[in-house]
Amino acid sequence: MTLKKKQLIECQSLWKIFGQKAKTAMQAVKERNLTKEQVHNEFDCIVGVQNATFSVDEGEIFCIMGLSGSGKSTLIRHINRLIEPTSGEIFIDGENINNLNQTELREIRSSKIGMVFQNMALLPHKNVRENVAFALELRGIDKKSRDKVANETLETVELSGWGDRYPDELSGGMQQRVGLARAIAANPQILLMDEPFSALDPLIRRQLQDQFIELSQIMHKTTIFITHDLDEAIRIGQRIAIMKDGMLVQIGEPEDIVTDPVDDYVAKFVSGISNLHLVTAGKIMQSIAEYEASAGPVKEESLLKAKLDDDLDCLIDLSIKTDEPILIESESKIVGIVSKKTLLAGIQGHWNT
Amino acid sequence: MADEVKFSILDPFSAIDIGIADWADGIKEWATNNREAIQPVKNYLNDVIIWMNDVLQALPPLITIACIAIISLQFAGKKVTGIVVICLVAIGFLDPRAWDLTMTTLSIVVTSVLISAIIGLPLGILAGKSDRFEQLIRPILDTMQTIPAFVYLVPVVMLVGIGNVSGVLVTIVFALPPLVRLTSLxxxxxxxxxxxxxxxxxxxxxxxxxxxxxxLSAPSIMAGLNQTIMLALSMVVIASMIAVKGLGNEVLRAMGRLDAGKAIVGGAGIVLLAIVLDRITESFGLSKREKGVRHWWESGPIGLFYNQYKKLN
Structure with a gap:
């Protein structure tokens, strides 16, 4: 369909076990296939991440969603090796980062990967401009040029003029914008965002989400975005991974996750999500033959038409205008039909597959 | 009474003597035998103390007060500077000799604190970074803080001899621990x-x-430095027993002659000097933000010059 994109981040069967006997526990898990509880009972070790395999394309925004304690913050810290994996490999741009020495690792952290933290973690003794320029300062870039970059970056997050202030003089939302500016100042390829908006109140959160979506459309940075809020994941992510007990239980596009949850756990998550903008006509429609079998022949000319990838919200708008069913077409051929009954069932999340 | 103490299982301690005191007495001998090795270090340290004392003595008191007032104005603000100047003037009026004695004491204290900082900061950082090192050093710090000074006074004198250098060493032993502890914390x-x-x-x-x-740990470290200075001051009387001059010596001599007046003069001098040093160093512990300015060089006397310089550019 589309061009195969380059995979920038690749994570292969990653395991993280915390505890003194992590190594032996790991071996036991590989040999005997133990569960999380068994590992805890037998080795007194905590399994943080279980066999996580995923890849992120260049420019993609990949959301990892899970409740607190599901291991998502642990997982994201493996990408820049703030946490060392017990087993498994991570490739960034084809390079296995577990093989890097400390100097190379620092180089990659300061130039290739930017990170935003839930609790901002700004340096309280440095002003906003110095905070934004921190990665550049660490790389030994002179003050003049890093101030210039910092000022430009502050402009992109709409905080120009705040450079001389100190972090504690700013509101939470502004502080997190500084955090974001700090992460993108060195122009990294990869952004790691660890629940960046979770600590903010809903209104500011929404505002920052919009700003971030806008920014990422310009910047095209490969982003791994951690959240515990499925709404946020659906708004921001191009693909979503659902994490439970350290395991990635489902990876897919937002629509797949909502319409096709793999298990009860994911289903429970998505049950509260409005599917009006996620489910398309193609998902709920019946074939013409099936419809005619129960409701008699269809008069195609008199009916309203919708496209295959129109969402439910759009179908509702059409349905209000008529009492008849709606035809679904794809490339000006009729491919199916949606009756009132199927539409209402679809809104409730039921359809035949 | 029999010469031999009968061994009793209920009281084993009075019958057994493993000879720690005798063994420890050997330290004294060892110290005396190794005097030569320590001489170069001792002479160097002595020169530093004498040099500092000479400078402080050579400056007219009013100039010294002005210098201290400027430092205090820079870091601690006007209110504290007022207190500092009043205390310094009060020291001067205590007794015609009090100012000279105070400067001698100050030079000993400053030297001890400088050396304590040079030793204590790295130790504190190590202890802050490594749990094992912290565990190792804690009993040593406990010992340094609680062991009566008279215990190590003798070995230090045997090793180094009486005078300023031993005074500084003894003071460091007592004053170092809070800096290490608070840096680590x-x-x-x-x-x-x-x-x-x-x-x-x-x-x-x-x-x-x-x-x-x-x-980020500067406030804690500065609080440690402040404590170190206070403890160094409290050691001056004990240090005077090994021929360290200054206010402490005044108190010691007054004690020997039951001269209450002289003792009060010496004691009050120590207290006033303590207030001066405490108030100035206490302000180092505040972050610059608490003082309401951006950087320390942007306010106070230096700020005046700095801002002029900025305007010219």
């Missing part, structure tokens, strides 16, 4: 998520220390 109290953020942006261990941990 300060490093440990730095918010780990800020350290993690610094790591995530590629900071090396030395960058983390210099750009994150030390600035």
């Amino acid at each position: 300060g490093i440990r109290q730095v918010n780990p998520s800020i350290v993690e953020a610094a790591k995530a942006f590629g900071a090396s261990p030395s960058q983390i220390l210099c750009k994150v941990e030390l600035p």
Whole structure:
């Protein structure tokens, strides 16, 4: 369909076990296939991440969603090796980062990967401009040029003029914008965002989400975005991974996750999500033959038409205008039909597959 | 009474003597035998103390007061400077000789505190970074703080001889621990998520220390330095027993002659000097933000010059 994109981040069967006997526990898990509880009972070790395999394309925004304690913050810290994996490999741009020495690792952290933290973690003794320029300062870039970059970056997050202030003089939302500016100042390829908006109140959160979506459309940075809020994941992510007990239980596009949850756990998550903008006509429609079998022949000319990838919200708008069913077409051929009954069932999340 | 104490299982201690006191007495002998080795260091230290004392003595009192007032104005503000100047003038009026004695004491205290800082900061940082080192050093610090000074007075005198240098050494033993403890505490109290953020942006261990941990633990370290200065001052009387001159010596001599007046003069001098040093160094512990300015060089006397310089450019 589309061009195969380059995979920038690749994570292969990653395991993280915390505890003194992590190594032996790991071996036991590989040999005997133990569960999380068994590992805890037998080795007194905590399994943080279980066999996580995923890849992120260049420019993609990949959301990892899970409740607190599901291991998502642990997982994201493996990408820049703030946490060392017990087993498994991570490739960034084809390079296995577990093989890097400390100097190379620092180089990659300061130039290739930017990170935003839930609790901002700004340096309280440095002003906003110095905070934004921190990665550049660490790389030994002179003050003049890093101030210039910092000022430009502050402009992109709409905080120009705040450079001389100190972090504690700013509101939470502004502080997190500084955090974001700090992460993108060195122009990294990869952004790691660890629940960046979770600590903010809903209104500011929404505002920052919009700003971030806008920014990422310009910047095209490969982003791994951690959240515990499925709404946020659906708004921001191009693909979503659902994490439970350290395991990635489902990876897919937002629509797949909502319409096709793999298990009860994911289903429970998505049950509260409005599917009006996620489910398309193609998902709920019946074939013409099936419809005619129960409701008699269809008069195609008199009916309203919708496209295959129109969402439910759009179908509702059409349905209000008529009492008849709606035809679904794809490339000006009729491919199916949606009756009132199927539409209402679809809104409730039921359809035949 | 029989010469031989009968061994009793209920009281084994009175019958057994493993000879620690005799063994420890050997330290004295060892110290006397090794006097020569320590001489170069001793002479150098002595020169430093004498030089500092000479400078402080040579300056007219009013100039010294002005210098201290400027330092205090820079770091501690007007109110504290008022107190500092009043205390210094009061020292001068205590007794015609009090000013000279105070300057001698000050030179001993400053030397001890400088050396304590040079030793204590690295130790504190190490203890803050390594649990094992902290465990190792804690009993040593406990010993240094609680062991009566008279216990180590003798070996130090045997090794170094009487005079200023032994005084400084004895003072360091007593004054060093709070600096080490509070530096370690300060490093440990730095918010780990800020350290993690610094790591995530590629900071090396030395960058983390210099750009994150030390600035953020500065208030704690400064509180430690303040305590070190206070303890150093409280040692001057004991140090005077090994021929350290200054206010402490005045108190000691007054005690010998039951001369209450002289004792009060010496004692009041020590207290006033303590107030001066405490108030000035206490202000180092406040972060610059608490003082309502951006950087310390942007306010006070230096700020005057700095702002003029900025205007010219």
